[in-house]
Amino acid sequence: MIPYTVWSEAGGVGKTTFTVNLARAHVEQGNRVLAIDMDPQDGGLTHHFGVDDDKANSEVDNLVLHMIGRPRGPFEEIVRTSEGVDIVPSHNMLGTLDELLTKAADLEEDTNPDPNYVFEKEKQLRRVLIDAGVPTEYDVILIDPPASEGQHLYNAVYATSNLLIPFEPSPKGEKSVDGLRDVIKGLEAELEDIDVGVLGAVPNKVKGTNVNQKYIALLEEEDIPIAPVTIGERGSMLGDAWDNQVSVYELDANDDYRDLRDYERPTLEKFDELAAYLEKQFETTEVKA
Template sequence: MIPYTVWSEAGGVGKTTFAVNLARAHVNRGQRVLAIDMDPQDGGLTHHFGVDDMKADGGVDNLVLHMIGRPRGPFEDIVRTAEGIDIIPSHNMLGTLADLLNKAADLEEDTNPDPEYVFEKEKQLRRVLIEASVPEEYDVIIIDPPASEGQHLYNAVYATSNLLIPFEPSPKGEKSVDGLREVISGLESALGDVDVGVLGAVPNKVKGTNINKKYIQALEDEDIPVAPITLGERGSMLGDAWDNQVSAYELDENAEHRDLRDYEQPTLEKFDELAAFIVEQFESPEVPA
């Protein structure tokens, strides 16, 4: 199994764009993919695939209820499908995930007969996935959490142990470069018993300028591996995919949308290359699967 979290502590660097299109790239490789949207904000992966119709429905079952031990049905009933990708959609209840996990911890620890029992909040997503046999059902798990640290990110990282980090090599994206190794060490400290692997940092919105090169070099100086591809600015194509609630692949393939222009086609090839690169990382014994 290939589990990873697409994350950067800097917003607006393409986190959800990478998660959406990599999920589809893995499907195109014949892999069974589960994409999990852990971001409570509107407009994330759930919106991108057009499965946000129940996000505000307080009566539906959702991932948070499973994480706090109060599911309203089997796990498979919360799975939606788009473009061959199975998706766990975001729900508004994710906005109070930390508070709900705290309450669940208090209840579980107060009622458990073992005085040494501890409800480990950051391990609940992993527990849910294992109990639902997700590692056996899927080849790839991709999680899209918010940029901020907290239980969304902790649960995502604990469940996957691997990060893919998009970053913009510019002053705007500087936050995603400076001290990134320290951030990763901080995550490992917060999670206790997990080693966080970095599959690679992926330069996005690259224009080939000297300032781009400066920040790519800064990332290498942080001892963060850089993926062997870069993505240029493709706002029109990705914006149209967003507006149509599809991946860039579907935008190209579905005549209801529009054909990609010649200069846009290489972006799909780059996502294909990146998916292949990620798969190759898991063939190495150093990457936790």
């Protein structure tokens, strides 16, 4: 199994776009893929794949209910499918995940007959996935949490142990580089019994300017592995994919949408290359599943 979390502490660097298109790229290579949207904000992965119709419905079962031990049905019934990607959609309850996990911890610890029992909040997503047999059902698991630290990120990292970091090589993206090793050490300290692996930082929205190269050099100074793939600035194509709630692969393949321009089509090949690179990482390195 190939589990990883797509994350950057800087917003607006293309985190969700990466998750959407990498999920589809893994499908293109014949993998069974589960994408989990842990971001409570509107307009994320759930919207991009067009499965956000129940996001505000308080009556439906959702991931948070499973994480706090109050599911309304089996895990597989909360999974939606789009473009061959199985998706655990975001739900508005994610907005209070920290609070709900704290309440669940208090209740479980108060009612458990074992006086040494501890409800570990950051391990609940992993528990849900293991209980549902996800590691044996899927080849690839991607998680898209919010940029901020908290139980969304902690649960995502604990469930996958691995990070892929989209990086915009510009002043806007500098925050995602500055002190990144300290952030990773902080996650390891918070989660205690895991080592966080960085599969790579991926330069995104690259224009080939000297400014871009300056910030890529800063990334190298942080001793962060850089993936051998860069994604160019393709705002028009990605914007059209977003507007139509599809990946760039579907934008290209479906005659209902516009044809890709010649200079845009290599972006699909870049995502294919990146997916293949990530899969190779799990073949050649010992990464926690």
